[in-house]
Amino acid sequence: MKLDRFIRIVIALLILLVFIVAIGAMLFLTESALNVWDRLVDGPKVLLYGYVAVMVALLVTAIELVWRLVVRRKIPAAKRAVPDKLSQNDIKQRLREAEAAGVNVSEAQAELQELAARQRAGAIHLCFFGEVSTGKSSLIRALVPAADVTVDVVGGSTTDIQHYRWRNDLGHQILLTDVPGTGGHDAGFDEQALQEAQRAHVVLFVTDGDLARQESLAVEALLACGKPLVLVMNKSDRFDVEEQAALIQRLLEHLDSLGGTVERDRVVAVSAGGEVDVVERGADGSEDVVRRQRPADVGVLVVAINRLLEEALDSIDEQRDRAVFRLAADKLAEAEAEYRLQRSEQIIRNATRKAVLGALAAVSPGTDVLIQGYIGTAMTQELCKLYGAAPRDLDIEEFLNLSQSRVGRALPLSLAVAGNGLKAFPGIGTVAGGLVHAVAYGLIFDALGRSLVLTLSRHGEFVPDVAAKEFEEGISEHIEAGVRRVAKMALEQKTGGS
Ligand SMILES: Nc1nc2c(ncn2[C@@H]2O[C@H](COP(=O)(O)OP(=O)(O)OP(=O)(O)O)[C@@H](O)[C@H]2O)c(=O)[nH]1
Ligand SMILES: [Mg+2]
Incomplete structure (x- = not known):
């Protein structure tokens, strides 16, 4: 009880301090601003206008930078539509x-x-x-x-x-x-x-x-x-x-x-x-x-x-x-859509292969930071570029963060599916834990890539929260669908690499 009261007093004093500093800062700023202003008004007009112009330019630049950082860029729909009269x-x-x-x-x-x-x-x-x-x-x-x-x-x-x-x-x-x-x-x-x-x-x-x-x-x-x-x-x-x-x-x-x-x-x-x-x-x-x-x-x-x-x-x-x-x-x-499908297949395959290889090479395959790393970023960037979306790095980061938080729930399923999937290959015998983990990680990459392709082709643009939501919704289905492909990939790498 005593401690509680003590903390409250400290907070109250801090608030008081902050206000005193704020008032002081404001007085100081006002004084120097007025000072500068008075001198500018008295001085040559060129200096006054030049000064105002520089201030305005600085302000506009600051606003633009903040805008770019915070507000999402959208691709205008018109850019993608075929114009009515083609020449x-x-x-x-x-x-x-x-x-x-x-x-x-x-x-x-x-x-x-x-x-x-x-x-x-x-x-x-x-x-x-x-x-x-x-x-x-x-x-x-x-x-x-x-x-x-x-x-x-x-x-x-x-x-x-x-x-x-x-x-x-x-x-x-x-x-x-x-x-x-x-x-x-x-x-x-x-x-x-x-x-x-x-x-x-x-x-x-x-x-x-x-x-x-x-x-x-x-x-x-x-x-x-x-x-x-x-x-x-x-x-x-x-x-x-x-x-x-x-x-x-x-x-x-x-x-x-x-x-x-x-x-x-x-x-x-x-x-x-x-x-x-x-x-x-x-x-x-x-x-x-x-x-x-x-x-x-x-x-x-x-x-x-x-x-x-x-x-x-x-x-x-x-x-x-x-x-x-x-x-x-x-x-x-139609040909473009076909090309995108083939290219996206390659991009996803490459990223998945790297993820599997990474997991196989890791001393401890339990590293759970799965998709935020380099492979996830590169795959997202490449797929977005292929579909004509132009996300900022910040968007990609947000998407991968959101997706990562959803991976935790899907990991047990992915491990189970990976284990079962590997058993289907003849001559495997008992499946090593490391291999199961590698396939499970590969499956998650594969699912991420596939859901991203669906999102991009459906909406024609990249919106991090929409893409992450669609990844979450489709992840189980993608994991089930990708198991043979990814298990085969992992086995090839393992036998090829060893
Ligand atoms: N009563 C009647 N039968 C017609 C007439 N024109 C075509 N037929 C009959 O309709 C049937 C189909 O005729 P087609 O000329 O092969 O029709 P089509 O549209 O070329 O058919 P597809 O090439 O299969 O699409 C035939 O049995 C014709 O004898 C008509 O003016 N009156
Ligand atoms: Mg005919």
């Missing part, structure tokens, strides 16, 4: 940069080469696009009777991209493109068809009824990349005039709800004819099934195409080019 130079520049960084740009490059070839040839590309069995190939056959297209009742009859030459009444050089139908069992065909549609000047979107959900999404995507589009309602022979009118009305309403950029005269009802099996009875009473061609009725489609080309001929080249630049940019982005 040929933009995309070429991006390709050069990516190639120099080691990204495989061949697919994106091939798009630009194909575009250049089409620009030289000068034909107008009309791409028939739609779900399987809506009659795309039949429509091409109706327009180009000599076309060697495959038509079948069984969906998925077209499996590659083919171009057929067609000259319309206005004398345009036109290539009709037949692509695989979408919505079949092979999703690769959907991708192939959509890309070809992006390369074309105009898309003839073929449907055989109202638009289903997937079809609406495809129309939306094509309109979004600025494709001029004719909506072709095929197989209209199956409906009477009133039903056809109702269907067209529904399609128009549907298009309106999708943004309404398709004009009314670009929705047409046609009949490609298609084939029909007819039973023919012979004079002797025998029955033969004969495949017959139904008469085609595609006049309105030809009119719609001609009108569109007349109206939009000046702009379709530019629109097509822009869509191809975007396609190339998308392919480049």
